[in-house]
Amino acid sequence: MSQAAFQSMMARLIVEPDFRDAVRRGDVPLRDDFEPRDRSRLLRIAADPGLDVNRTLFKGFRLGKLRSLLPLTCQLLEGLPLQRAVAAFWQSQPPTSFYFLPEAIEFCDHLLRTPTRSRYLREVAAFERARLELERAGVDDPLPQRVEFEHEPTVLLTALAEGRRPRAVPLRRCIVMGTRDAAGAIEWSLLDGQVSQA
Amino acid sequence: MQPLPKLGVGLAFQSPLKHLIEQPGDDLDCVEVVPDILWTDLGPGREPRYVDDPEGVAWLREIAAQRPVIAHGIGLSIGSASHFDRGHVRQLRRWHALLDFPWHSDHLAYHVADLDGTAVNVGITLPLPRDAATLDLLAPRIAEVMATVPVPFLLENNVYYFEIPDAEMDEPDFLNTLCRRCGCGLLLDLHNVYTNAVNHDFDARALVDAIDLSLVGEIHVAGGMTLDGTYLDAHSDTVPDPVWSLLEHVLPRCRNVGAVIFELFGSWFEVVGEARVRADLRRLRRLWETCHRPGPRAVGGRGSVLPA
Secondary structure, eight states, rough: OOHHHHHHHHHHHOOOHHHHHHHTTOSSSOOOOOHHHHHHHHHHHHHHHHHHHHHHHHHHHHHHHHHHHHHHHHHHTTTTHHHHHHHHHHSSSSSSOHHHHHHHHHHHHHHSOOOSOOOOHHHHHHHHHHHHHHHTTTTOOOEEEEEEEEOOOOHHHHHHHHTTOOOOEEEEEEEEEEEEETOOOOOEEEEESSOOOO | OOOOOOEEEEEOOOOHHHHHHHHHHOSSSSSEEEEGGGGEOTTTTTSSSEOOHHHHHHHHHHHHHHSOOEESSSSOOTSSSSOOOHHHHHHHHHHHHHOOOOOOEEEEEEEEETTTEEEEEEEEEOOOOOOOHHHHHHHHHHHHHHHHHOEEEEEEEOOOOOSSSSOOOOHHHHHHHHHHHOEEEEEEEHHHHHHHHHHTTOOHHHHHHHHOGGGEEEEEEEOOOTTEEEEOOOSSSOOOOHHHHHHHHHGGGOOOOOOOEEOOGGGGGGHOOHHHHHHHHHHHHHHHHSSOOOOOOOOOGGOBBBBO
């Protein structure tokens, strides 16, 4: 067996707990081209409790990346709602992508299409998604990002940025436009009275 | 190993530690930075592929004007059998031009593997089999890194929570052979050694005694925590006594070491407190000065360059 195939199996044992459990039960036939030593190694690794530590660290690492890229959204969902949202996202899209920024954007898309009882979630997730799109564009000339708000964006986003849970944010239907200048700095401007009725 | 400048004692950069690093004083001789956290990798095919964090880079350049900055990467995944990311190596060369770090390092591990034809970033440093085939995989890559980035390159001994059984070499033999064959140095992470010793029940001192300490270019120390019966390399505390004991044992013997770096995750800084971090840095400094009295300082704040 090639080194690449061995590493792939080892990574899968960490990323996919169902696969690990099946290997532990002997339900997964290992490929015929596995050398006896590699086969023995994989079976013993699958049975090693240290693998569970790696699984925990792996999830913590992915969650840490989402927290760092989407601080306001994660602050809004803090606690059980965040755990549930991330678990549902990883259930539908296993956390296997190589690049974290696209994964964070996909998490925003997941939140935006999932029913929610949070009155602010769509606005906050859309705002952070827009910021990531501007960052993803790099030094290209990105299209302006348009985010519709139902609530006063300054009050809402400031509360989250300060680590507070927003409460009774005043209603304000408006648009926030994000642009990126040639130096890479992102600028936001607030436009009233241009919210679509869709 | 190529000779390294004698820098002294340093702290690994994390955003919450900025204030501590910025303060003038004698607790820090150098700063280590994980460059990967200060750029966004947009992926192969994008031009430019890497977008630097402009504020982070500006801050780091200010720091680099005062103290040497060392690069300690997490993104190379040099042991990945199916990937060797030359774009990443070129990005390191670009950052060397920006910061003029005197050496750089990464982990002796892999974190990128193919799953169903897709590259997966597991995000944790996974162990490599200590086999001749692994050395064969690593040797040309290390040579390429050393040819591309014009400063010495070190690899860090890995922490591992499960063993890959039936190894052809024990860990010291593997590390010694790797460094001698490839010309890289060893970043000896003593907290990784301690963590592995606790979890896999071996004698940490016997392990470091079997390592050729002349190959050590840098040392890491840190603290950790126990979770569900496993001791974690969590970088969550000050340096525990057994790691101090290991450091006191090896530092006088590491004649080519350039720096000892204390690693603490920023999210734990408030819990640990600045006073305890500074106390550890001062203890490191006293130990360093006992073992490696500084030579004449070079212009620009660099330490003296001692021959290997």
